[in-house]
Amino acid sequence: MDAEELAVEPLLAARRLLGATLWSGPVGMRIVEVEAYGGDPAGPWHDPAAHSGRGRTPRNAVMFGPPGVLYVYFSYGMHTCVNVTTGPDGIASAVLIRAGEIIAGQDEARARRPAARTDAALAKGPGNVGSALGISLSDYGIHLFDPKSPIRLELGPEITDPTAISAGPRVGVSLAADRPWRLWLTDSPAVSAYRRSPRAPHPA
Template identity: 60%
Template sequence: MTRTPDQRLLPRGELATDVLPAAARLLGCTIEADTPDGPVAVRLVEVEAYRGADDPASHSFRGRTPRNEVMFGPPGFLYVYFVYGMHFCANVTCLDDGDAGAVLLRAGEVTSDLGVARARRPTARRDPDLARGPARLASLLGLGREHNGVDVTDPASPVRLLAGPPVDPAAIRSGPRVGVVAAAELPWRFWLDGSPAVSVYRPAKARDRSVTSRSK
């Protein structure tokens, strides 16, 4: 896969910060993965922040469990989970080791071979839809349970996070989170203004408590 001169692995230290600056930092970065069809890369254009004990929408709100262990650090690892019994979503951990926090990867623009991406997501009607939404993004990159805990700052990793050129702060927008009921009003979703790959905002409706939450 060809990389531009300004692309490098994002250092772990740049993610050892609170979830909000970490989320903004991830915008414009590229996440690339080795798939059975070939390498696939997307430039992140939409993300969503989730903290720990003070964020009731977070998977880590009630403490450490075998499921959310990765969220408690160190930063720079994938937290991948299965939702609604249908698909996977992927997050990148942040904050210091021991403090729970992660950023959901919500949408991206394909920067690798479009032929490979289209073959992996044949139901996408348009190229901006290939990684539009967290489930589609994870599917395109081939992320599953086996990627939970993968270090995206390691050059030998099957999934890698690359720093992109600086994003103009004026191009970053923020608003309510998607698909959560608790603390949904927090403006912790960040996106790049004007990108056609940004998902459509739909406020969540209360679900039966027996159904698995989409929160992180």
């Protein structure tokens, strides 16, 4: 039933994922920053910035599947980025996990992220999320709500305080750059910095 809570439009699913805990073996991370992404023109949430924005491919196929599945991809040839599929089965959408606070397994996370100067920096930024949790491309397609999965997602209580969540434009995308689909926990020190893509047109 937890996965069904993510079978909603991308922005609602992104809000639901804030405060959730993502477990990879003994390392647990509280999700504090996310970005929502929609799908192809045939779906209800066309998003030209999404990997699924032009339709299904072998790389993005899992985005069209049921909610609560791990979508992993390699970014800039060096970072493993972690996403959770959302929306009803057959309609593409996903949420990128941009940052988190390591709440368990800190020693293992530090060993994977020796360059991090503080605990707040261990999983600050999407590439660091994958590194701190030890997630690789081989984890693509894992069902996150299966109790037998090596990587699991536990939803927390819904956040109802409107001041607890902030919103703004997505980071580094050149298309639909001003869509306010990046959400973060307002008071978390682990939230990453905003960087606008130089290829994005200037806002009106």
